[in-house]
Amino acid sequence: MTEIIKDARVVDDAWQTLKLAEGDAAETVALPAAPTLVPLAVWRARRDELLARQTPFGLWLDSHEGPEEIADDLKHFALVAVNFPKFADGRGYSTARLLRERYGYRGELRAIGDVLRDQLFLLRRCGFDAFAVRADKDIRDALAGFEVFSERYQSAVDEPLPLFRRRAAGEPSHG
């Protein structure tokens, strides 16, 4: 079974990710029987069908797809994922913050695609709590990616108060 990182631990994962291949149409592509992350196009084309099925489903956004596209639908998804086609494509960081901070999404938020150890610290800061580390990488080695910095200057999802506000309140982790 595939493994992912969830809440900073390696766990088994049963979810499949449906990707539209060349020639696939969102309207007609076969939906797997397993719990599936569907792309935005499939959600849009087959909303009623997905809601009627007994199989849990989630939604994945590609890097160019904005969180506002699904802001009103978040309650329907068992899981939301954001794809990183390349790790240097940083749009997903904004997507994650918006999902958490603006649209109030509290469920699992998973980074998929080119997800690597050296980005995990920043991804978690932006609200991701699950990471499908790229399959050719050692997922246990990647866990070290969370243990990089002991403090953070800015406000983000993991720590809404910037360091200067916590300093003023006398409660940074050390100082």
Add this chain to the structure above:
Amino acid sequence: MYRYDSIDRQLLQERVAQYRGQIERNLAGTLSDDELRPLRLQNGLYIQRHGPMLRIAIPYGILAADQLRKLAELSRRYDRAVGHFTTRHNMQFNWPKFEETPNILAELSEVDMHAIQTSGNCIRNITTDKFAGTAPDESSDPRPIAEILRQWSTFHPEFSFLPRKFKIAVSGSTEDRSVLRVHDVGIELIDAADGTPGARIFVGGGLGRTPLIGQVVREFLPRQHLLTYLEAILRVYNRYGRRDNLFKARIKILVNALGIEDFSKQVEAEWAHLKDGPATLTDAEFDRIAAHFAPPAYATLGDDPAEYASARASTPAFAAWAKRSVYPHRVPGYAAVTLSLKAPGKAPGDITDVQMDAAADLADRFSFGELRVAHEQNLVLPNVRQADLPALWAEARAHGLATANIGLLTDMICCPGGDLCSLANARSVPIALAVHEVFDDLDYLHDLGELSLNISGCMNSCGHHHVANIGVLGIDKNDEEWYQISIGGRQGNATRIGKILGPSFRADEVTAVVQALVAVYVEQRTPTERFIDTFDRLGIEPFKARAYQGRDRRKTAHD
């Protein structure tokens, strides 16, 4: 200057450890070159023509004497005993060994220095006025805001993988000396009519392939909203900036595509959600940071003391140096002094280890132990007693740091060019040296007065050629180095992109063309006109005509 606390230091140590691990994993084969690339760039490590180049940050240009001594020491031990100052408050080492770079960063961290975000598609080193805190025309000290932005931008979780690099400059003076109008974001600190501190925000400026002057996106932003507003700008850019074409990925392209009004609307809509949120700057935090930049213990002195006046009267060489290198100070009896790194025969912006040590000693003796790095690739001693100027000059001169050419034609901004940089299309340093050789007569240079000549070895425009009175751009034509020359560019509040004269020139023609342009000025100027004023009055035609006069014949002779 800002003093690191235990948190700042801890983060720096952790950054070094992170980088060391990345280099080790790369050498061990578990982190590919492509995966390492953006990571090493965010620690200033390039792979260049002859090997690695390490770009070290000097945040907003402030350097303590001990830090400069450390740079001198590192240049001896890890490089060829020379460093190069860039146009963005950085020092480049051109000959480090790849596997030694973690050690260099570890040693830098001992003096609270680093190479964080000196490259890569992230928020770069914040830049500001070399005379910050001392200039008579300054209304707001830009240093506290620059430090606040340093902390905010360091390892920013959302903006570490932007479409392209992102440069921010801050200025708080009447006349801009930070070229803020050619930055991705320019912050001009101003007070509102009622005294509320804040800033005018420019966006979308930049040089490079598509040179553009920044436009005002907000006329006045109260200071406490600076970080949330910048986050709104960055978020709009991160989400909608182009990622399909490297040459169209800067924010200026997005701003131009949307138009400033639409862009501004998008930013305001985003900002409405962030405004007054936790990232809102507090007065207490501003005051805490500003306290780090409290003025040093100035003595009560008068302007133009006898020692200074008599040295000017008795020693023409000193007088000439003082005229160019000594800049007025807000405190009576003090001056800001520029140490020229533009000596004849030397690559502009280069400084040897011995010169670094000498400059550090001068800072300790004469300027409260502090220096500044100017974007024109010189060093500045910000707080010098005017009475000390003769002694300072004598020592600076002994170390080749007192060429009396600040603001003159040979005070050239020049990138490392094709000798070192793998992006360059042509060499730039040999052009600078050739120009310097032709214009080596200081009396003549002083007579020509203010004139900027900048040289870039490629379109990336690190040498700021677009905003020079005379700009030289290296281009590649069929594997030969050619140079496109522009005229009429300027920095400051009236920042303007120069106009290209016409077809490009061979390397061996560049000095003659510069001489031709200068000759037009000398013949046509009125007694009070600078080069740029004469250009503005006459337009490009007479300069163009002279530059190409007889060129066809010469070209035929060559071909």
